[in-house]
Amino acid sequence: MRITLTVNDRAYELDVPPRRTLADALREDCGLTGTHLGCEHGVCGACTVLVDGEAVRSCLMFAVQCDGARVRTVEGLDHPLQAAFSAEHALQCGFCTPGFLMLATGALESDPAVFDDPERLRELLTSNLCRCTGYEGIRRACETMRDRIS
Numbered sequence: 001m002r003i004t005l006t007v008n009d010r011a012y013e014l015d016v017p018p019r020r021t022l023a024d025a026l027r028e029d030c031g032l033t034g035t036h037l038g039c040e041h042g043v044c045g046a047c048t049v050l051v052d053g054e055a056v057r058s059c060l061m062f063a064v065q066c067d068g069a070r071v072r073t074v075e076g077l078d079h080p081l082q083a084a085f086s087a088e089h090a091l092q093c094g095f096c097t098p099g100f101l102m103l104a105t106g107a108l109e110s111d112p113a114v115f116d117d118p119e120r121l122r123e124l125l126t127s128n129l130c131r132c133t134g135y136e137g138i139r140r141a142c143e144t145m146r147d148r149i150s
Contacts, residue, residue: 001017005025005066006070007032007072008032008075008076009076021060021062021063022058022061022063022066023035023040023049023061025063026071034074035049035073036095036098036099038129045057045127048098048100048103049072049074050072050106051070053070054110055103074102081141081145084142084145085100085138087141087144091133096128099128103128104125115145115146121139125138
């Protein structure tokens, strides 16, 4: 199927099989490998990207569902949140980091109040899996962003 995506402000015209996931299209057809594939069942969140501003698990979405959509991946992210992750040691192996960055960026842009409520922030962050950090650095990085935007 022929689709058009705008990924990180660049237009892509792709010819994809109907069942190709957005994650695979981003990685294989667009050459954007920052979107990581972990579980491929929508559980881990490593593949989180923004589609029309909403955080989605790209392993669960077919590329054809995004025809005409604006997609943002970690490669297109230029956000102070990245520096906060580094400063707060919110990454170790880095495999989950792109998904967390996109999840948190989506929340900051659509509902920054989630960062004001520790319980809502905890709930947001536990939707993605990290096997290395114990989440504390990630939480601190997000709180750093909350303090910068308030």
